[in-house]
Amino acid sequence: MKRRMVPLKYPLRSLVVRWQASILSALGIAMTIAVLCGVFALRTGFQALHADTGKSDVAIYLRTGATSEGESGVSLERVNTYKVRPEVALDDKGRQMAAGECYLALFLHKAEGGGLVNVPIRGIEPMSFDIHGDQFRMLPGGRKFNFGADEVIVGKPISGRIRDCKLGDTLIVNVTPFKVVGIFEHEGAYRSEIWGDVDRITAALERPMRQRVIAKLKPGTDVDKLAKALAKDKRLPSKVHSERGYFLSQTNILGGVLSILGTMLAAILGVAAVLGAANTMLAAVGSRTREVGILRSIGFGRNAILMAFLVEAALIGLAGGIIGCLIVLPLNGLETGTMNWNTFTESAFAFRVDAALLTTAIVVSIVLGLLGGFLPAWRASRMKPVEAMRRT
Amino acid sequence: MNLGRLVRRHAWSHPVRAALTVGAVAVAIFLFCFLRSIVTSLDAAVKESASNRIITASAVSLFQSLPSAYKESIARIDGVESISRMTWFGGRYKSEENFFAQFACDAETVFQQYPELVLPEEQKKAFMMDPGGAIVGVGLADKWGFKVGDKIPIIGTIYPRADLKMWEFNIHGVYHSTRANVDEMTMYFHYHYLDESLERGEAYGPRGTSVYLIRLKEGYRGEDVSHAIDTYYEGGPQRTRTQSEAAFQADFVNMLGNLPTFLGMIGAAVLIAIVFGIVNTMTIAARERLRSMGILQALGFPGWVPARLYLMESCAFAVTGGLAGMGIAWLSQDTFRKMFGTQIPMYRVAADTYLWSIVICVVTGLIGGAVPAWRAARMRAVDQLRRGI
Structure with a gap:
């Protein structure tokens, strides 16, 4: 038998059949994605207001x-x-x-x-x-x-x-x-x-x-050259920035804190979500042992089985990602105020959920799904057809 | 047969699943402890503030210093036992991104004002003797590896030196703090050293005092003395705001604006995520166990037994995970104190955070078990046996 893939319909339908577990683990991933997006939307909004509006001249x-x-x-x-x-x-x-x-x-x-x-x-x-x-x-x-x-x-x-x-x-x-x-x-x-x-x-x-x-x-005028010359000027010791450069330097601390916080939270929550997804997939594989045996015996290869379960896991991740994005999307444009940690002043800006952030979110969600699904999928692909069919 | 043993057997029937579930709960509870501790640690400084100290600062701006001459006139106000000056230096260690707090202080009075600062007598003496001397908190010393005898270079940001070089301070002591209102991440040096450098033109910057620390005489109320001081300067040249140490610290927490709200929202998302996790595990477990539950009932166990088993198993997962999460939170305190030392110098997981964690675990466990328990309670033994895999 040639290399044949399990039709996409199979993982899709099995997701629907076990809809409760699928949705619950997708929601776990959705929460992770929502937190990740929320924190980064704050950061993007803050940085966009500062960095993109400063003039270079x-x-x-x-x-x-x-x-x-x-x-x-x-x-x-x-x-x-x-x-x-x-x-x-x-x-x-x-x-x-x-x-x-x-x-x-x-x-x-x-x-x-x-x-x-x-x-x-x-x-x-x-x-x-x-x-x-x-x-x-x-x-x-x-x-x-x-x-x-x-x-x-x-x-x-x-x-x-x-x-x-x-x-x-x-x-x-x-x-x-x-x-x-x-x-x-x-x-x-x-x-x-x-x-x-x-x-x-x-x-x-x-x-x-x-x-x-x-x-x-x-x-x-070359601002960098000017800055270098005036930094060492004995009569007029100065720190010179372009307005754009100055704003960028002012967003460092809050931007940095938010990046660290966002990444850390997403990483920790991500671990929890991966564990949840692994649980779901493990159960999915466990209850379909017999099906795997049948699939193997009618000629689907190990890789095909691996792929089928990985696709299923990725779909759970994708669903979670989409739900997560939907939770965060209403934040876009919402005005908020938080302290700019450089100046200690209250800074008003809007959350910004842009295409780049959403794309990252979807990619991360699929990766989370795949991470959770890998071990169970691997297990399924290593099953011996005869034993698998015998087991109930 | 005792139910506890059955719960244990069930929980361990899928060791991988048990481990994954417990792990997910542990991670979530750890995150909850961490987020809550950020807020409670900031509040601790407010709660532990001394009641016999008041602080006078500019009423106009956090960044506005008060004239040095205020020291004498405040000292004459009724109820003031002693007064000490502190000025925010705002320097950076070696390069611009290395920030920690530095204050120029009245070395003669700072230890009377702040009995919370504890360091060996000979270190204190050495610090007093050297005009260019400084003491650092133990947290700061740990983070940057400062030792007694070190000479540390500080870039003046508000107070640059006229020769464009860095300031140099000699470390003579490392202090500990006895209460959360005084952090261990600060460097203190001599007010006179800064003031005289400005006087002689060796450095630029605004002269004056950021805050006056006032110790009250026995029997005087903080509000009355504060009012007297603020009334005295009502017409200028710089208006003052005098308040208790607790109110002063609370202002800083308030300035963080929406941060506590954001952290609360993230915390809520975390809690929702663990509920999903537990419900998921328990639903999966229940699907696989339909038949054995049917058998239990067929053997004559009452209908509530499966429900109770699910609830107990779910709680067992949640509480085990929660204990692990609290353990991680407890062990990671030192690491976070170092990581966020400049922002949250007194990071600590408070006792009530652990208590809340337990409550959350039990509630989550009950919710997780309730879904399959409810279903099991409504199913007849025959159906369970028939539908079981």
Whole structure:
């Protein structure tokens, strides 16, 4: 007899016949996949918000040593030195496209519940708006703050969640009241911030230092080279990133923690799911010993038997994977907030379940099924036809 | 014939299946213990906080330091027994990704403020004598291999040195902590050393104090003294928020935001997964055992016997697996403390977590056994005998 495969119908039908066990072990795998997808959807959403929105032609200058804005401090004198650096682009009126900004995470209260959160307040200069360009837009109903006035605008996700941040509210910064005159939306991580005039905010906070200089770069500027040169500069020791590079560095800790957590949880739960699938397949093989004997005696080879049971296991895995994905799919786009472990600030972003994640999930689920099914399938394929048929 | 023996025989009739089931439960219970311990370990710092200490920090921002001059004026407020300063240093060991907590502290008073810090007297003295000295927690020493006599390089992130070199600290002592509110993953060094370096222009950064630690006089209430301090600075230059150590620690836990919710959701998924696992095993077992159950009934055993057998077997699997899982959780505490030392310095599986695990196992066992038990109870002996394989 030539190499012939057991028809696909056989494993499919036996799954249906033992539907209870099939579904239960598929659900075990589904739970694993749901946890894996959930954690990674969180990570993807967080990283997409940060990494994909930073611009490569915008530079961020921090003081040397600082790993984030919060740790940095740049004196006014140095701000002016940065602004006139040769790599800074000029706008159509010939002005330097650079701005010194201050940044501090304020203690504010959640709107409901009242617990404390760290919400970043950023003092900006008029040029900051030009550098952000069309990533920034005001929502209807409000207006931009006036420079020189004690006014602020608030990012949309913050506005609903934090006390005193709705349009028309008064926000106390240290001891100075600021009026909320507008709500803004930003494509990037800045959407979780409060913006106002840098001079007014530094005055209110009694912190004269700026935290960073942001500048649009002339076309063709090599940021890495610039970063290397300024790192060793004795007069102006700085840490320079492209905006994109800076955001990437800021997602490291949370991204890392979520990756480790997600992988670890999925691995541990995966073990449990594999054990469950193995149980089901073992029982499937055990109760079909006689059938295996018949299949062997009518000419199906060992590999055909092995394949048939592996296909059955893979199908259980696939079913689990699909159910797992279905459980997680509604999370896509759901807004949530969690602490960014680099800056300690609350960051609002949406879960993102994308095609890559779903594909990985399906592949992992099939692998889990196969791992669980291998031993039983192997056992089935090694059975001696005559003995198998004799056994009941 | 006694039922216990029958349960044992049944459970072991398929050793591989028994092992797989017990293994799956063990893994799930271990995961449950781990997830719950993350939350309880963070809370332990809040629960074990001392009641005779209050902490003054900026009311404006976690990252805003208070003027050093506040020390004298707070000390004069009624009810303050002693006051000590602490400043967050935020440095990195050798390279940027090696993070642990460092605080500049008032070495003369820190040991009075924190009797929880325990280290040999001669190490304490050596630390006091050396302006560039430091002490480290035993967890930190284990993780990075720090020993007394080491000189460790720290990159200043908030406080970079003007010469662009790293800071160097001499390790003079390794401390233990007696309570969960003080962790063993921190380095303490001299406040004066930092302040004078800034004064002389050898380093840059914001001068001031992150937090003032205040010990209350006997008979004074924390709320009253806190209120007095905060009222004093209401008009600036920096507003303060003074609160009990427990409230201060609780703020940090709150800042984690949705993390406990996420962990809870994952935990729920884990529990559902074990229920599926047990139900699966028991359904399979019951299918194979229809005939023997029929025989039991035909022999004259009452109808509830098969049901009881299933329930007992299922619980036996669940509890055995659960005990194994708890064992793994108990044994892995040290490993996790090292792995997550910077985030969860006092990782420990609490006693009530073990208790909950047992409850979960018994409940899962009952659910797992209930499905086949219910079926068995409704089947006549004849049908079982006929349909059995």
